[in-house]
Amino acid sequence: MNLPYQLFIALRYLKSKKKHKGISFNAAISIGGVALGVMALLVVLSVMSGFQLDLQRKILGVNAHIVVLDYKGGIDNYGEVIDKIRSEREVVSAAPFVLGQVMVSFGNKGQGVYLRGIDPSGETKTTDIAKYMKEGTLEALNTKDGLPGIIIGRELANRLGVFLNDKISILSPTGEIGPLGMLPRVKSFRVVGIFEVGMFEYDSNLVMTGLKPAEEFFGLNDSVTGIEVRVSDIYKAGSVREHIQSLLGYPYRVRDWMQMNKNLFSALKLEKFAMFIILILIIFVASFNIVSTLIMNVIEKQREIAILKTMGSTNKGIMAIFMFQGFIIGLFGTVIGLTGGYVLSYILNTYQIIKLPPDIYYLSHLPVKMNLSDFVSVSLSAIIISFLSTIYPAWQAAKLNPVEPLRYE
Numbered sequence: 001m002n003l004p005y006q007l008f009i010a011l012r013y014l015k016s017k018k019k020h021k022g023i024s025f026n027a028a029i030s031i032g033g034v035a036l037g038v039m040a041l042l043v044v045l046s047v048m049s050g051f052q053l054d055l056q057r058k059i060l061g062v063n064a065h066i067v068v069l070d071y072k073g074g075i076d077n078y079g080e081v082i083d084k085i086r087s088e089r090e091v092v093s094a095a096p097f098v099l100g101q102v103m104v105s106f107g108n109k110g111q112g113v114y115l116r117g118i119d120p121s122g123e124t125k126t127t128d129i130a131k132y133m134k135e136g137t138l139e140a141l142n143t144k145d146g147l148p149g150i151i152i153g154r155e156l157a158n159r160l161g162v163f164l165n166d167k168i169s170i171l172s173p174t175g176e177i178g179p180l181g182m183l184p185r186v187k188s189f190r191v192v193g194i195f196e197v198g199m200f201e202y203d204s205n206l207v208m209t210g211l212k213p214a215e216e217f218f219g220l221n222d223s224v225t226g227i228e229v230r231v232s233d234i235y236k237a238g239s240v241r242e243h244i245q246s247l248l249g250y251p252y253r254v255r256d257w258m259q260m261n262k263n264l265f266s267a268l269k270l271e272k273f274a275m276f277i278i279l280i281l282i283i284f285v286a287s288f289n290i291v292s293t294l295i296m297n298v299i300e301k302q303r304e305i306a307i308l309k310t311m312g313s314t315n316k317g318i319m320a321i322f323m324f325q326g327f328i329i330g331l332f333g334t335v336i337g338l339t340g341g342y343v344l345s346y347i348l349n350t351y352q353i354i355k356l357p358p359d360i361y362y363l364s365h366l367p368v369k370m371n372l373s374d375f376v377s378v379s380l381s382a383i384i385i386s387f388l389s390t391i392y393p394a395w396q397a398a399k400l401n402p403v404e405p406l407r408y409e
Helices: 005-014 025-062 078-086 120-126 138-142 154-160 200-205 211-218 234-248 262-300 302-310 315-351 372-388 391-398
Strands: 066-070 091-106 109-118 133-136 149-153 167-178 181-195 206-210 226-231 252-256
Touching: 005 315, 025 262, 025 315, 025 372, 066 234, 078 091, 078 226, 078 234, 091 120, 091 154, 091 211, 109 120, 109 154, 109 200, 109 211, 120 138, 120 226, 138 149, 138 181, 138 206, 149 154, 149 167, 149 200, 154 181, 154 200, 167 211, 181 211, 200 206, 206 211, 226 234, 234 252, 262 302, 262 315, 262 372, 262 391, 302 315, 315 372, 315 391
Parallel strands: 109 206, 149 181
Antiparallel strands: 066 226, 066 252, 091 109, 091 167, 091 226, 133 181, 149 206, 167 181
């Protein structure tokens, strides 16, 4: 296989002067700079993707993929609505729920929380809350001996000093009209389960009870707040939401998990993009090494450039030599950085080297998620930046006057 003479000469110029073995020190430094920048960028993006995925799992562990609400208030004929929703091809399951703000108290301690009424058998098919149960089970909500059961988050239990089988009181700010005016509605529940999702918002502000006790407590008379829907592919939730909305029409309002958490995921996406821009500056710094290496090469190889020109090499041919040289440096650095980034991310994910205090971050180790799109975008960016950095030195070499270097030969 015959290489173009420009590529052959570029490879020769990368070698050290000592018997032409190995790579020159300047070229090695340039390759190392590109490799370090690519590796750092890939590891940081993988860690941020890991945090985003972990957050997504926790949110969808408690919430359904799609929620159907009614503009007018509660949904009375929720059985018929659920049957219509289940007719959609991408829908896996659907279940009713009741939701309202209440005050929970135990002893002399209290806190405002959200009370969610659920059907335990339907909840296990629409959310993953059962996976986060630390004590008790969802099925314990169906027990009918004595007080209705309730499940609370670990943070709330710690804050109130509540343990399994303790009795707590739930108070609703909107109660019944009595002789002395509006009286708050108060009901006692028995703690039958404690869950821990790993998100402070849920572990401290959410309690769950059975569907019927919640309907009775809020005075809904066999109606529900909304319907939870689980779909086969979470990333198709948007299109499924549109189909369900067109199927049900007014007065129903359908929202998917991306809409309900739009601000949070938009902030994470913006933060990841900002980190990409910041860390790609490392590759820009490495590209200055490529520029300086090539400029030094041009100065050092003036005599050889002049000889090539006298032998008939064109300006484009001379430019190609040094552009090949810079491109090879960028390509080698990118490949090494890709390999290093993948290996380091794999080690962090598999062996969990970096530990985190779970009581602060709700994570025992640094989460890592490697995305093909991140690897492709970083690789292309590094190669393009490296290639662009060759233009000026190559142009300087091409415009060299062959007479000057050869004048005193």
